[in-house]
Amino acid sequence: MSDSLLNVHIQHTLQTVHGKMPMEITLSLPKGQILAITGPSGAGKTTLLRQIAGLLTPENGRIAFGSEVWFDSAEQKAISPQLRNVGFVFQDYALFPHLTVEENLFFGLKKGSDKSIVDALLRATDLSNLADRKPNQLSGGQQQRVALARALVRKPALMLLDEPFAALDYDMRYHLQDMLLKFHRQHQLTMIIVTHDIGEIFRLADQVAIIENGKIARQGTPAEVYAHEQSQTGDFVIFGEVLSCVSHADQLLVSALVENKVRQLTLPLDLAPEMIPGNTFTLRYPMDSARVMLIRH
Template sequence: MSDSLLDVHIKHSLQTVHGVMPMEIALSLAKGQILAITGPSGAGKTTLLRQIAGLLTPETGKIVFEKDVWLDSSKQTSLAPQLRNIGFVFQDYALFPHLTVEENLLFGLPKGCDRNIVDDLLTATELSNLAHRKPSQLSGGQQQRVALARALVRKPHLMLLDEPFAALDYDMRYHLQDMLLRFHRQHQFTMIIVTHDIGEIFRLADQVAIIENGKVILQGTPTEVYAKDPSQTGDFVIFGEVLSCVRQADQLLVSALVENKVRQLTLPLNLASEMIPGNTFTLRYPMDSARVMLIRH
């Protein structure tokens, strides 16, 4: 047993438009971390979330959360989804159309729990004035806030989110990402989010795993992963504040605050005069030392 909060080791035959694709996933996640899962469509990302949640059973494997065995195919053990204390936010929101906003949240509230959390979440998500409306009367951003609140009402230990902000415009995406980070800091749950948005990965994730053809091909911090394989993304820009900078051999080891996350960056020596603690910076990626470009403020 590892020291991780969540350990997943599964094998599964996934039906795709191109035929059967063998899935073989092994990943671990520490308590309180946010893991972003990305990769091409059809790689198995949503299937993996559904397997962790217990909505789909892999052919073989084991899933352990803390000391609880959620799945062990060798012992024909599979814990029911409602017993896994998971919050799941689907890409299409999956709200009950015949229930009001408040009723959707109450539906997710475990029996015997204080219903005051429903009122607290309605306030925190700015939905109090919409509590008696039905999903069809809400905008996409409002529906997504309801979906997030309904997942949080369970006070889950693990949150699973499947491209939750993909259909929203930039301003709404940023607002909901900020709200999610706020809830994460407040409640300290562990989270896995499927996303194709590089900015979202850098803003939210402690770790990122790239899945291709049913396998994890890279996993690490966002800066580690995209520095190792710049082909995984086009050019993009990050903004940060230098916390510390140490020269090591022919490179700089920089600790920086990037979108509320402390990141470790490896940068070329010619940026030493800029990487002074307290300085703010803008870096254009990918992080090939020949291509790193600092845009001076």
């Protein structure tokens, strides 16, 4: 794509529980768009983010961001992570344990930047009253909010988010999704987010890519990808166990164990009889494309 900001074409070998698996990814992302990446565990989603950020070097290929070449195996070129204008929100938070919440944010601030953004992000993430605490004094959800705020404080050209809202309850997750969208609009951020939440994909993403066995199986708008998947290969299937379920704003907010992780799902009210805590379930998407689209604001 001629208007693409990020262009990736890499080959790598993934080490999985089943042995070695070849990974080959080609994708392009225009400036200002949000790409959601989803797919089964072990397919290469986190590996791809780490390669783009420069934290892991692909075996072969090329990664370019605008006019900058970040990685080129043919030229033996690999730009260090510090020189890539990337904000990364890790699954394990990666906070500095000896720094307070506020100090973690200031550490991420570029020299000469307006320091008022630190206070603004502390307020937006509901962390102002925790600013003097250190990470070991915070819950997992609180640490995840600090990690998100620290990544945003740099106003990076590219944001990479690895399941950033997985540990949060519905209200905080929805609030931070809303904050992320506002930040995205204000600063025209380009983002890639790994998520298993279909509602989150429809709410946040311009494009979605499903990675299976180290390759992109389908890519397009959320409506295109899931409509295509339904018509060609059957519905997208999620298996899980219900942990909790409440109704809120004409939707079901379901906490479920999916792929050995706790996921937060937003579902139609008419699924309530199946969403009893302790029950196992099978969900097929799109159950109703028009209805699913309503959760994107």
